Amino acid sequence: xxSHDCHIFMQSLILIAFRDLLPKQVWEPLVExxxxxxxxxxxxxxxxxMAIWQERIVExxxxxxxxxxPSFFDSMEHLAIHLLYEARVGGPVQFRWMYPFERLMHxxxxxxxxxxxxxxxxxxxxxxxxxxNVISHSWMMGCIVQLIIP
Numbered sequence: 001x002x003s004h005d006c007h008i009f010m011q012s013l014i015l016i017a018f019r020d021l022l023p024k025q026v027w028e029p030l031v032e033x034x035x036x037x038x039x040x041x042x043x044x045x046x047x048x049x050m051a052i053w054q055e056r057i058v059e060x061x062x063x064x065x066x067x068x069x070p071s072f073f074d075s076m077e078h079l080a081i082h083l084l085y086e087a088r089v090g091g092p093v094q095f096r097w098m099y100p101f102e103r104l105m106h107x108x109x110x111x112x113x114x115x116x117x118x119x120x121x122x123x124x125x126x127x128x129x130x131x132x133n134v135i136s137h138s139w140m141m142g143c144i145v146q147l148i149i150p
Contacts, residue, residue, distance in 0.1 A: 011038045029063035033080070036060060040083055041093050054084050 014034045018027055036057055039049065057080055065073065090096055111125040112118050 010034055011041065026067050029060055029067060032056070032060045033064065036080065040087060043092060043094065045087055045092055047088070050084050050088055057081055057084065 011034055014030050018030060022030070036053060039045070039053055061077065061081065064077070087093060105122075108122045108125050108129075109118075112121045114121045
């Protein structure tokens with residue numbers, strides 16, 4: 001799964017997928033962590049809500065440690081505790097996401113023609129897409145100017 005797919009799974013699908021399959025004491029911490037990620041990825045985050053979630057995420061991680069074996073936990077599960085500090089310092093998450101860049105790199109990698117030099121081919125493809133974008137933008141602006149000023 002791509003990173004965006006994991007985010008969607010964590011925020012939405014856990015609530016639906018495991019509701020009837022898991023016991024209540026296992027399902028509730030999963031719902032709580034899902035709510036945490038949904039609140040963290042919200043377009044607007046209130047500072048007082050962040051303080052509340054800072055306390056709750058520690059409790060959620062403790063509940064998850066009671067459910068899952070110790071081998072499940074590594075640095076990535078502990079990272080959730082530090083994500084609120086990062087959101088407080090850097091602002092809402094969507095301004096720092098890598099999804100747009102991952103999509104752009106995917107499109108550029110599809111245009112690679114020279115397999116011997118993929119980086120150069122990606123750079124050339126990016127430059128050509130930017131040139132095309134600028135030319136089409138200036139052409140459209142020229143048409144609009146001609147319509148406005150007869």
